Amino acid sequence: MAKLRAIFTVLVILACVSISECAKKPVIVARKEDIPYIKCQVCEKLAAQLHHQVEKKQADIEPKKISEYQIIEITENVCNLKKAEADWILLIDIVEQGDKLQLVEQESEGQCNSECKTIERACQEVLGYADTDAAEYLYNSKPDIDSFVNYLCKDLTTACSAKPPPVPKDRTPGEVFVPKSSKEAEMEKIMKSMEGMPGAPGMKMYSRDDLMNMKNFGGEDADDEDDDDDDDDTQFPSKLGKALRDKESTKSDLKQKITHGIIKTKDTLKEHASKVSNWLRRRWSGLRKAASKKSTKAGEAEL
Secondary structure: OHHHHHHHHHHHHHHHHOOHHHHHOOOOOOOHHHHHHHHHHHHHHHHHHHHHHHHHHHHHHOOOOOOHHHHHHHHHHOOOOOOHHHHHHHHEEEEEEOOEEEEEEOOOOEOOOHHHHHHHHHHHHHHHHHHHHHHHHHHHHOOOHHHHHHHHHHHHOOOOOOOOOOOOOOOOOOOOOOEOOHHHHHHHHHHHHOOOOOOHHHOOOOOHHHHHHOOOOOOHHHHHHHHHHHHHHHHOOHHHHHHHHHHHHHHHHHHHHHHHHHHHHHHHHHHHHHHHHHHHHHHHHHHHHHHHHHHHHHHHHHO
16 A cells, blocks of 8 residues: 555655746746737637637537536636646737737637736726626627627626727747747646546646755665565465555545535535526626616716
8 A cells, every 4th residue: 555655655756856947936926017009809719718718618518508607617718828728828828910919719729828818817807897797798799709799898898998008119029939848838737637536636737856865765664664564464464454445435435425516515515606606796787887877877867
């Protein structure tokens, strides 16, 4: 058992090494000053992504009908780079073209730099508190992609209501688009899929230097400990060994049941919390609209 645990630990650590360099990089922030130049383009790509992801989700769960809650979940995650729904942002490069900034889609995901964070921030500003309304429109109206782009970027928000201003000539150019290796992209997808799993949030990335400085990592003491375990194993009678293995198996089954229960409870609580949040947003939106109409009527009356 000690050997198996040691092997599993090493495999997990080695899997994290390929992306460990990210842990020591300086904090990357969005360039807020660039958002006005790309906001409309981000909205159009965002709308296309929402439409595509909802259709894909529907295809995955057929013959069942996609629920409004599932659509809301997509809209809540599509602008969050920590979620798989926002992976589309990693494919986009911001390119300078004269006095304009152009969003150019690449063939593979790139390293997330300030341009990546800028697109994420622009996406969040576009969607804002309109995510529930967008989800409701997708669920009830089932629009085609062009209709939804027009609805999100011109009717529901003002992202494309005006032409973007020209880019200043003294603007500092953005970073060069650097593609990820296929292994790194795959590892990040695995890490995102583990988000929310028991124990996963506490996982830590280590650099190669950190690993080599770890006590007993690759040292002789670890080998000696494994040898001692082997000696101890040979001293146990076969029946006792079987009893211990059966006990370990029972513990494992119990742990799986507990873990499954925790995940199920968490999902249920999350769904209820989302419903309450959506109700509050709709209520707040209704109050704001009513206040706006009242203010408009009062202004007309004064005239």
